[in-house]
Amino acid sequence: MQTCGIDYGTTNTSVAVINSKENPQVLELDHENDPPTSLPSLVYISSDGEVSVGRKAAKLFIERNVGREVKLITEETGMVIHKVSGGEPDKSEFYNPALIDPDKLETISLKTKVDINLPGRLFQSLKTQLRYITHKGTDVFGTNYQIEELVSFVLKKCKEQAENYLQKEIDIAVMGRPVRFSPSEIEDKVAERRLRSAAKIAGFEEVVFFYEPVAASVEYLATETTEDQVVMGVDIGGGTCDVCIMKFESSDTIEERISKSEILSVTGDNVAGDAIDKEIIRKKLFHYFGSKVKYGPHNLPLPKHMLNIVLDWQNLYRMNTEETINWLIGIENFCTQPEAVRALRLLIQKNCGYPLNLAVETAKKQLSFNKTSVIDFNYDELKIREEINREEFKRIIEEILEKIEHLLKEAEKNADMTPEKINLVLTTGGTCLIPAIQYMLKERYGEEKVRSRDTFTAVARGLAIIGKYL
16 A cells, blocks of 8 residues: 655645655645645635646636726525514524414525636635634635635645656555644634545545654654654644654664654644734734724724734624725825825735735745845735834734643643753744744743754655655
């Protein structure tokens, strides 16, 4: 039975196999991306049903959606809600509107806004949506897609590339998973079940899950050392922060080292890159879109939902209604900062939420290598240039850093370990490159102990090794 290791991430996906020299080999998945071994976990479905993944999906969305005219119409959903007319209804636990006298019943028809000019839909961060039990499916141009189907488009790409490389059919996917998809045990099980189903839809006969930080630790210990060691793995990507502590014994072979290893503790939480991006937008860019605006004779602030929609670019277009746009135009001349209200209106009308998020993400990444960076966004009349430095960035994400430190302490406590007893700290995932996180780890465990593995592929290589030997 042939296996491959798949690290399906919130932001990026990678795949690895064991090559003819018995070494883990990470494969190229997206020649348009940098690096090509990392496939952005994006799915774009056009109005004619064409499906694209990775960097191409992002490019198509930007080319076809940014700056276009949004035209919303109201359509019936086919769903109704019953209510009783005339008088108070029975409020006991046995109340059922369907059993009320039909003459006293009224129905409210549910309607929705539909963008009839929508050329395609982009799906991002699907991994974080797997846990939501109410997420049954989504209508895409008349076709209902379950979330498992959307995820399977990315996993199919992994399977195809692995089979092309090995020239063999791959039956088993050894997949990474976060320690906790959700704090809720029910949601956690739902997410794993859905990810398994997605892999089955992609064509895998069998799916085996391993914790992502465990895979990253195995990747290092299987290829770099034969010593007895206690190792902490810290994996912080786009959606989750995961920590594990493992004990490895020295052995002559990789198989023996892995089989003798022991997982002492694992922990994790939904605090990572996506949350950091939103904090940057909230604390650095909200004032561009009216967070300090007062309007009207009573000096009212803009409603919070008008600002929070800036954080939710996938639903930004839903605000582009005649009612909302006319309201923004109306208060533009009767507010303290008309330029900010105009910027919010343009962001909505030009559908610029996604490229704005990309500009923020780019500036965040630059801070991993430079002391300062600039959030530089320029489209039509919408111009933003905001400098950010490392010290300010650290203050912005202070609460997130505290949550990450809490996870480190929780992992130590559960393993009955102290920082001094941990021999090595291995980091992977793009968010681990943030200097403030690196500083925290080095302060706690010692600079000589902290070692960065490949940002996007260490987990996939570890999973391929696990598939080979376990």
